[in-house]
Amino acid sequence: MSWNWEVFCKSTLDENFSPVCFGTGGETTYLDWIMSAWGWTLSVSALGLLIAMVLGILMGALRTLPPDNFVTRLLATISNVWVELFRNIPVLVQVFLWYHVVPALIPVLKGLPSFILVSLALGFFTSSRIAEQVRAGIGALPRGQRFAAMAMGLTTFQSYRYVILPMALRIVIPPLTSESMNIIKNSSVAFAVSVAELTLFAMQAQEETSRGIEIYLGVTALYVVSALTVNRIMALIESKTRVPGFIVSASSGGH
Amino acid sequence: MNIDLSFYNLEMIRQYVLSGFLFSLQLTVIGTIGGIFFGTLLALMRLSGKRTFTIPAGAYVNMMRSIPLVMVILWFFLLMPSILGRPIGAEASAIITFIAFESAFFCEIMRSGIQSIPRGQIYAGQAMGMTYAQNMRLVILPQAFRNMIPVLLTQTIVLFQDTSLVYAIGAYDMLKGFEVAGKNYGRPIETYLAAAVIYFFICFGLSRLVKILQQRVAIIR
Numbered sequence: 001m002s003w004n005w006e007v008f009c010k011s012t013l014d015e016n017f018s019p020v021c022f023g024t025g026g027e028t029t030y031l032d033w034i035m036s037a038w039g040w041t042l043s044v045s046a047l048g049l050l051i052a053m054v055l056g057i058l059m060g061a062l063r064t065l066p067p068d069n070f071v072t073r074l075l076a077t078i079s080n081v082w083v084e085l086f087r088n089i090p091v092l093v094q095v096f097l098w099y100h101v102v103p104a105l106i107p108v109l110k111g112l113p114s115f116i117l118v119s120l121a122l123g124f125f126t127s128s129r130i131a132e133q134v135r136a137g138i139g140a141l142p143r144g145q146r147f148a149a150m151a152m153g154l155t156t157f158q159s160y161r162y163v164i165l166p167m168a169l170r171i172v173i174p175p176l177t178s179e180s181m182n183i184i185k186n187s188s189v190a191f192a193v194s195v196a197e198l199t200l201f202a203m204q205a206q207e208e209t210s211r212g213i214e215i216y217l218g219v220t221a222l223y224v225v226s227a228l229t230v231n232r233i234m235a236l237i238e239s240k241t242r243v244p245g246f247i248v249s250a251s252s253g254g255h
Numbered sequence: 256m257n258i259d260l261s262f263y264n265l266e267m268i269r270q271y272v273l274s275g276f277l278f279s280l281q282l283t284v285i286g287t288i289g290g291i292f293f294g295t296l297l298a299l300m301r302l303s304g305k306r307t308f309t310i311p312a313g314a315y316v317n318m319m320r321s322i323p324l325v326m327v328i329l330w331f332f333l334l335m336p337s338i339l340g341r342p343i344g345a346e347a348s349a350i351i352t353f354i355a356f357e358s359a360f361f362c363e364i365m366r367s368g369i370q371s372i373p374r375g376q377i378y379a380g381q382a383m384g385m386t387y388a389q390n391m392r393l394v395i396l397p398q399a400f401r402n403m404i405p406v407l408l409t410q411t412i413v414l415f416q417d418t419s420l421v422y423a424i425g426a427y428d429m430l431k432g433f434e435v436a437g438k439n440y441g442r443p444i445e446t447y448l449a450a451a452v453i454y455f456f457i458c459f460g461l462s463r464l465v466k467i468l469q470q471r472v473a474i475i476r
Binding site for chain 1 (some may be wrong): 321322323324325326329330333334416417418419420422423430434443444447448450451454455458459462
């Protein structure tokens, strides 16, 4: 078996090879294509992660509301149903639901590009996992934090906004890191609805060039690089937001 | 739009969905059993403390865990024919892929399971004059399995959900069955909804079972 990395310098339309590997004068090479595919993967993941963080933190917080009255119990139930619903349906099925079913049921969404729909699917799917982590993080806080907030006369919303969530979110940074890496991996299901991301590139370029191993190696390397970059960014966030002397790790427990 | 469920009947389910469901089930069962078997071997390698074992096992597990499953499925489908020297169907390729991929995840579960056993158990086994293999087989692994049953089952639910990804190589699983039915009857919305409902009830039901089991199986420490 022999390597042929020049395949990335080849034009996608004819048999020409670009000397600089990037296409010149309106031509696209496979290198151009894989870079744009990488951009799609990162965009879908970033938008999905944004949706997942907002919804996940909201739902995770709702699940920990004290069952004082009807409204808080209702909100906690809604978030429970939310988590069970989006956790127990495979992500690919959810992508199909967003792409084929939801626009038919809600006509407003009909014109949306599949890129947005896939981001929504990934975001909702991941939000259920983030909600679980956030709930666990809030549960890991000493109960005194909540009582202290109440004693200060803060409303429930204020105590979440200023006391509980700022501490809980710091605790859950490690699991959020792995969810952020997961969403990049899960974004590969976007191939099924023809978003031009890395996996779709891998399938199409493999067929066109028959240099599957080189193409797949390139795509795999980009996935690994993306995941490692996210990992480093989250580690940076974790060290920047650390509260001195308070949190070592959620799992290592007290003394 | 209107929802029409009139085309759902036994004939349609038998023709399109059943074989796909059976393949999903087969993939889940074989993937779980094979994954636990090879995952345990990998875990023993990672815990052996000998570099010739820990480095390759660690590299394999970390690699599998950092690549999307869809890409792993595509990789195996591409490479299997040249490794085996003959063409291989999408279904067979999917089964091999799932054993290889899931063993990396089961390895990490079994590793923490084995590590949850107090060291005194190992010393006790050694003091009884057991060999390494006897000690693992008779003392450590049974306890590790028992402690990890809820986590292993949760991973099995994830695995069952992941079986839908064999879509990438066109293997005929349950999702594919629903999709083909939707195309043939011109009713994609109803079939995707039905697929979602069925996946939901299977996974939700299983996760309830795991919760009950979790309360029953006390962790031995």
